[in-house]
Amino acid sequence: MKPFVLAMLTIFSAAAFAHNDPDDAELFRTPEVRPATAYSKYDVEKLQSILLEALPAPNGEKTFVFAYFALPDGDAPKGGFPAVVLQHGNTDTCFPMIAKKWRDRGYAVISYDHYGNLPETSAHFMKRPVVAESLQAKLNKKFNSDAPNLLRIWERNIWCCASSACTFLRSQKEINPDRIFLIGVSLGAANGLFTAARDPRFAGYVCCYGCGFFDHSTVIGLYGKDGGYVNDPQTVVGKIKMPVLWIVGVNDFAFSQINWQMSVDHTLSTDNQACIPGLTHGGWAANYPLACRWIDHLCGRDSALPKLGRNILRQNRAFAPILNPGDGITRAQLCYTLESRINHETVWKTLPATVENSQVSAELPAGTTAYFFTATDRDYPDIDMPVSSPFTQVK
DSSP states (O other): OOOOOOOOOOSSOGGGGOOSOTTGGGGSSOOOEEEOGGGGGGOOTTOEEEEEEOSOOTTSOOOEEEEEEEOOSSOOOTTOEEEEEEEOOTTOOOOHHHHHHHHHTTOEEEEEOTTSBOOOTTSOGGGSOBOTTSHHHHHTOOOOSSOHHHHHHHHHHHHHHHHHHHHHHHTOTTEEEEEEEEEEETHHHHHHHHHHHHOTTOSEEEEESOOOOGGGOOOOGGGSTTSOOOOOGGGTGGGOOSOEEEEEETTOSSSOHHHHHHHHHHOTTEEEEEEETTOOOSGGGGGOHHHHHHHHHHTTSSOOOOEEOOOEEETTEEEEEEEEOTTOOOEEEEEEEOOSSOSTTOOOEEEEOEEETTEEEEEOOTTOOEEEEEEESSOBTTBOOOEEOOOEEOO
8 A cells, every 4th residue: 555645735825715704714724634543443455544634623723534545556647646535424434445446446535534433333423433633522512413503613624624635635646636526425415515616626526415405495304494404505506616416316315306406507517417216315325337437537537428408398298408428328218207296205207218319308298297307328237327307397
């Protein structure tokens, strides 16, 4: 395993990234990074256990989170290895197995636990041991959704972790500083939108399940309009300039399809979207084939994903233009519902769509209230991963 270099950087000033808050400088300070020698219990083969500096405590003391870091085997290509930053969701922790898969794909990778927990997967996240120098330890409080003031600090800690990880990766001479990508999952995805808006150094962002516009949400829990979430990404999605790939399941319990599509539409740099029937919610999203292929394409390693444009309704037939065929679309479906309310319990049905003349099309069944198309150009092992056209409600 190649050792990493603990470098103190002066390449980027904090002021260059202070887009939103006057105190954003704290998010972009050069992080201290050191081996996590006190936590060797959590060492994983092919990965290095490190402590990554995170958000300062209210009294100014440094805090740290546990992270896994790795470089691929072999010599770096010209320009350096591309890299990914993995940001987990609610109740989750570092993704060691997924981090190893990205490493084996030829990417440098860093994956941290933004709670400040240690990756004790046998324990519930509220009962996991914490890093002695973490923000949780400094505050002597567990992060949860019951204290808005604590949530504000915790959310900023997540944003700080992502930017600190990016700064650290840029310090490694083997890594290409222009090909560092962020992947966020669930809560980590929603918070990743703030990072994407604040920190332009990332080459692209994969947003798995997360979104904003919670005041329009019809789902339950933390991300509903009555939930405890403090900062709504709808305030920043319009400022994102890097390309974004959005992935969600059509019946996701945490993020409504309505506010998810609003987030996609308000992000001018949206590159592609995938609302997938039957897709369940989980941390494995950080290794979805669509995410891997999309990043591979941006690094010149694979073909582009197929892409569908906005739906058009002519009389009773719906159409979606094919903006990019990818490897050649082999299968398309119309996904539709006859129900008036769109939420995580909505019953969606599918029927084959026609692919011809650079578009997909299908007759809308009588009583359709909402629909979208999916399209596939490649079969992925063990999982169906189509892209989709925008979700459309029939007036």
